[in-house]
Amino acid sequence: AQTVTQSQPEMSVQEAETVTLSCTYDTSESNYYLFWYKQPPSRQMILVIRQEAYKQQNATENRFSVNFQKAAKSFSLKISDSQLGDTAMYFCAFMKRYGTSGSRLTFGEGTQLTVNP
Amino acid sequence: GAVVSQHPSRVICKSGTSVKIECRSLDFQATTMFWYRQFPKQSLMLMATSNEGSKATYEQGVEKDKFLINHASLTLSTLTVTSAHPEDSSFYICSASRSGANVLTFGAGSRLTVL
Numbered sequence: 012a013q014t015v016t017q018s019q020p021e022m023s024v025q026e027a028e029t030v031t032l033s034c035t036y037d038t039s040e041s042n043y044y045l046f047w048y049k050q051p052p053s054r055q056m057i058l059v060i061r062q063e064a065y066k067q068q069n070a071t072e073n074r075f076s077v078n079f080q081k082a083a084k085s086f087s088l089k090i091s092d093s094q095l096g097d098t099a100m101y102f103c104a105f106m107k108r109y110g111t112s113g114s115r116l117t118f119g120e121g122t123q124l125t126v127n128p
Numbered sequence: 129g130a131v132v133s134q135h136p137s138r139v140i141c142k143s144g145t146s147v148k149i150e151c152r153s154l155d156f157q158a159t160t161m162f163w164y165r166q167f168p169k170q171s172l173m174l175m176a177t178s179n180e181g182s183k184a185t186y187e188q189g190v191e192k193d194k195f196l197i198n199h200a201s202l203t204l205s206t207l208t209v210t211s212a213h214p215e216d217s218s219f220y221i222c223s224a225s226r227s228g229a230n231v232l233t234f235g236a237g238s239r240l241t242v243l
Contacts, residue, residue: 044230054219056172056234102171106230115162116223116232118171 013038013105017119024093025127031078032088032122034103042108045079045086046116049099059101062086064108093126100124130156130226134235141212142243149207149238151222157202158224162232163195166219175220178205212242 014037024030036045047059062070062079069077074094078087090097103119131154141147151161159180164172176197177185184197194216196208205224209216219239223232 046231048234053236054166054221055236056221056223058231058233061231106232108230114225114230115174115177116172117174120171123169 013040013043013107013117015103015105015117015119017101017103017122019122020120021123021125023125023127024090026093026095028093029089029091030093030124032090032101032103032124034086034088034119036084036086036103036105036119038084038105038107040107044106044108045077046104046106047075047077047086047088048102048104048118049097050102050121051096051099056102060088090124095126095128098124098126130224130229130233132222132224132233132235134222134238136238137236138239138241140241140243143213144211146208146210147212147240149209149220149222149240151205151207151224151235153203153224153226153233156224156226158205159202159227161199161205161222161224163197163205163207164221164223166221166237168219172221175207209240212240214242216240217242 016035043064045062060072074091100121104116133152135150161178163175175190178197178199180199186192199205221237222235
């Protein structure tokens with residue numbers, strides 16, 4: 012079974028600053044995907060970024076980037092130029108690579124990020 | 129992009145009644161959908177995997193007779209909470225994946241309150 016651990020229940024950052032959220036995972040799988048989802052107060056789950064385990068290059072999406080360390084089973088999210096709208100709960104998640112359809116996600120406990128003006 | 133619609137967004141019911149929540153993939157076909165439950169300030173816990181045309185697969189500890197799942201078409205899965213009790217009050221979220229995408233899209237969630 013897979014486990015995902017987020018050791019930071021809460022974090023805060025000043026607007027325009029940079030913040031890094033931590034995530035570690037445990038798995039015996041060799042092919043898998045890792046995700047960061049955000050859940051704002053509306054509670055809609057929104058995909059932030061996705062990493063394919065077989066790709067060594069770290070994924071980036073505008074202000075969001077990851078530091079994927081496969082050997083260490085670490086997958087941190089860096090948010091640059093933080094904006095007030097980034098305030099949300101952030102979940103790290105793991106998915107086994109499974110055929111051609113989506114598979115189940117295993118979530119971490121979440122990190123509540125607050126961006127202060 | 130992939131859009132998942134979930135309805136109703138909020139529902140209040142009396143103890144002992146049944147409530148149905150619908151999850152629809154609007155612009156794609158989903159052979160598999162997932163149902164999650166989330167308590168306040170907690171993570172999402174997978175309840176069951178809904179498979180089109182076959183029985184759902186429930187996670188350990190989830191009562192299949194309490195949480196009935198039907199996936200009758202490639203765009204619709206329903207979750208029925210039967211004989212609801214106050215402890216069933218929670219936020220229920222569905223998700224689905226476009227074939228080959230390997231990324232899940234989530235519905236907006238349904239807040240169930242059982243009085």
